[in-house]
Amino acid sequence: MKSYDVAIIGSGPGGYVAAIRCAQLGMKTAIIEKYSTLGGTCLNVGCIPSKALLSSSHHYEEATKHFEDHGIEIPGDIKVNLEKMIGRKQAVVDQTTGGIDFLMKKNNIDVFEGLGSFIDATHIKIEGKDAQEIEAKKVIIATGSKPSNLPFISLDKERIITSTEALKLKEVPKHLIIIGGGVIGLELGQVYRRLGAEVTVIEYMDRIIPTMDAGLSKELNKVFKKAKCKMMLSHKVQSVERKGDEVVVKAENKKGEVVEFKGDYCLVSVGRKPYTEGLNLEAAGVKMNDRGQVEVNEHLQTSTSNIYAIGDVIKGAMLAHKAEEEGTFVAETIAGQKPHIDYNLIPGVVYTWPEVAAVGKTEEELKADNVAYKVGQFPFRALGRARASGDIEGFVKILADKTTDEVLGVHMIGARCADLIAEAVVSMEYRASAEDISRMSHAHPTFAEAVKEAALAATDNRALHV
CATH class of the missing domain: 3.30.390.30 (FAD/NAD-linked reductase, C-terminal dimerisation domain)
Structure with a gap:
């Protein structure tokens, strides 16, 4: 059985940064990832691919709407090749995740492909390609999050989709209905609006990006309205049904009236939730709270002192850079340093x-x-x-x-x-x-x-x- 000073479960921005910092500080380090590529949600189906599509669609919008203002005339029709655009996005993802592979090799970090689960507080079973058991003095849980859903919505991942499927559509929707006016829904909504889709955003709260300053919400709402997106605020979704290639969404407005929306795709973007499935936390004595998060103290230690948790799986904003800071924080804490994070x-x-x-x-x-x-x-x-x-x-x-x-x-x-x-x-x-x-x-x-x-x-x- 291989033994390590530190083992990290999950290779997203929190996990791989924690691994690098642990290795820099002289610890023998292993990282466990259930998927075949490193980088977690952020690099594979989140931050990086969405920014690639935002960039590509922004270029298209500039060419079709603003180049002429700059004295740039393009003869003929400008067309979107969605397959090529999605292909470029994937190439960016592949290059970025490949860069993490390089960093693991450079820092002599052992990478295991498979699902990691606790046998006890210091032993981890890996099931998958690299099936085996390893021992670690310290363990960092960095398993991230997955898209949330509403209990009455059945995701078929074809027409009723999450952000993961929205990043690899084979056609531009005619009418994309987005449930949720948060960051992910708005970013992907802008991508497909630029490419020609009709877009309707249905938000339960009375403003979009509700956790940010109200002035920003108001201004961004103006931007979306100017782009002819329908912004349905203070609407509570009641049902989502697929009928062939059509999706019907019913929502109740603040007057108590039920409004019906019909589109060919519905993106469910109502936040994310911690991902802890398969970890067998009970075997290691790790406690969770009633929100499904791993409980940690101010040192990001769990209820089992040699096990730490970082990123989306614990309390706080679900942000890649927050996870990175926490990954560095835990590595330095384990090494006996006294790092700090100001969450504000x-x-x-x-x-x-x-x-x-x-x-x-x-x-x-x-x-x-x-x-x-x-x-x-x-x-x-x-x-x-x-x-x-x-x-x-x-x-x-x-x-x-x-x-x-x-x-x-x-x-x-x-x-x-x-x-x-x-x-x-x-x-x-x-x-x-x-x-x-x-x-x-x-x-x-x-x-x-x-x-x-x-x-x-x-x-x-x-x-x-x-």
């Missing part, structure tokens, strides 16, 4: 166009906590760089403590916000004030100037260009 400073991003990004507290949270705050906001349309590229939608909003001027939250929607949010994270990590940001030189012309201008607006209502 893990940014959230929606990769639509315009992009949406945020870090820290929302206005709603500050009001609920009775925190006195001030707001500085700056529109992208006032930026020279935004006008030059034609990306004028959106704004940057900075929330700062009314007394100390410390930045408490940054919320933005606009071009390149997924990248711009990093400036806010750095600033807040070092407890910067709005004035600190406003006094930093920002290159001109750039989208980043909107951050400086919002900081100026928050500091003393003295934005320069609006």
